[in-house]
Every structure is written in C-alpha cells, then in structure tokens.
Amino acid sequence: MGTKIAQIKNGSGMSEINVLIAGHGTMDDRKGATLTAALCPGSFDPPTNGHLDVINRAIEVFDRVVVGVVHNPSKTPFFVAEERVAMLDEMVAGRAEVQAFEGLLVDFARVKKVDVVVKGLRAISDFDFELQMAQMNYTLAGMETLFIPTNPQWSYLSSSLVREVARLGGDVDTLVPDNVAKALRAKVGKDE
Numbered sequence: 001m002g003t004k005i006a007q008i009k010n011g012s013g014m015s016e017i018n019v020l021i022a023g024h025g026t027m028d029d030r031k032g033a034t035l036t037a038a039l040c041p042g043s044f045d046p047p048t049n050g051h052l053d054v055i056n057r058a059i060e061v062f063d064r065v066v067v068g069v070v071h072n073p074s075k076t077p078f079f080v081a082e083e084r085v086a087m088l089d090e091m092v093a094g095r096a097e098v099q100a101f102e103g104l105l106v107d108f109a110r111v112k113k114v115d116v117v118v119k120g121l122r123a124i125s126d127f128d129f130e131l132q133m134a135q136m137n138y139t140l141a142g143m144e145t146l147f148i149p150t151n152p153q154w155s156y157l158s159s160s161l162v163r164e165v166a167r168l169g170g171d172v173d174t175l176v177p178d179n180v181a182k183a184l185r186a187k188v189g190k191d192e
C-alpha cells in the first residue's frame with residue numbers, strides 16, 4: 001500500500017507538520033455501504049467563508065467529516081500547509097478532522113476511510129474542471145463526489161481574489177473568518 005507519514009517544514013523552518021502520503025489501493029470493499037463519512041478537500045490558500053459554508057453543511061449531513069488540505073511540494077503556496085491546517089482547525093473547532101495530504105486524493109480518502117468527496121460549486125465555470133476531477137476519482141477508485149451549491153452569498157469568492165485583495169491592502173474581514181483575516185494581515189504586513 002505504501003502509506004506513510006512524512007514531515008514537512010513550515011515556511012520559516014520552525015516547526016513541522018505530518019502529511020499523509022497515501023499509497024494505491026481500491027475502494028471495492030465499501031461498495032454498497034451507506035455514506036457516513038465525507039472528505040472536503042482543497043487548497044484552502046487561504047480558507048474562506050465559502051469553504052466554511054460547504055464544510056459546515058457537510059458536517060450537518062455526514063457523521064464524520066475530514067478536511068483534506070493538499071500539500072503540493074512542487075508549488076509555493078501563500079500559506080504553508082501547516083498554517084492552512086491550523087486555520088481550518090480553529091474554524092471547525094473539533095467538529096471535523098483537518099489533515100494535510102500529499103499525493104492522490106483517492107488514496108488519502110481510502111486511508112481516512114471516507115465514503116465520498118464533497119465539493120462546493122460556485123458557478124457553472126467551476127463545473128467543467130470539477131466534473132473532470134470527479135470522473136477521474138471515480139475511474140481511479142470508484143470514489144463518488146457530491147456537489148453542494150455554494151451559498152449565493154459567497155459565489156463570487158475565491159482564495160486567489162482574497163489573496164489579491166489582502167496583498168493590495170483591501171479589507172477582507174467580511175470574506176474570511178476572523179482568524180484567517182488576522183493571518184492575512186500578518187502575512188502582508190498590515191498587522192496593526
């Protein structure tokens with residue numbers, strides 16, 4: 001199976017985070033099972049109110065929710081995985097498990113024993129790529145994806161726009177949870 005835990009350093013090299021690197025497997029053993037555990041995956045760079053809305057709604061529907069924070073070693077994120085995990089941990093306050101992962105989403109899903117992936121759809125423009133990913137995950141491992149229509153209140157919101165607004169000194173307080181707004185201000189040097 002090849003599942004292992006790796007440690008990655010955060011941006012300043014001060015502390016470490018466990019990242020689950022999952023090996024390959026199949027999902028055949030859960031065919032016909034009731035869906036009770038869900039995975040909400042994403043980059044969450046940074047997490048927004050839109051992400052939190054989808055995670056909260058998944059928590060209402062499923063017995064167990066895992067928030068999977070993708071760690072891609074070939075990319076330089078705005079917030080390192082450890083920071084994103086810490087922000088999400090505070091946001092879900094014990095109602096979901098938050099963990100970083102590296103590698104294929106379906107392998108992480110199998111290791112965490114989740115039955116279904118839950119993703120938000122903001123607009124039809126999201127649909128093309130989300131459909132491709134959902135179909136790929138189904139082909140790879142029979143992993144089902146359920147889409148939740150994003151609350152219209154947040155349909156314009158994206159992590160990349162939030163980063164840009166924060167970088168340019170705009171107010172992000174209504175777009176992200178308080179802890180994320182604070183982290184953004186600290187990151188762009190606008191901490192008062």
Ligand code: PNS
Nearest residue numbers: 041042043044070103104105106133136
């Ligand atoms: O928040 P995002 O950037 O839309 O999330 C994308 C994510 C993390 C769900 C996607 O990049 C992903 O699943 N990455 C893990 C690698 C993988 O499994 N790739 C094949 C998916 S079809």
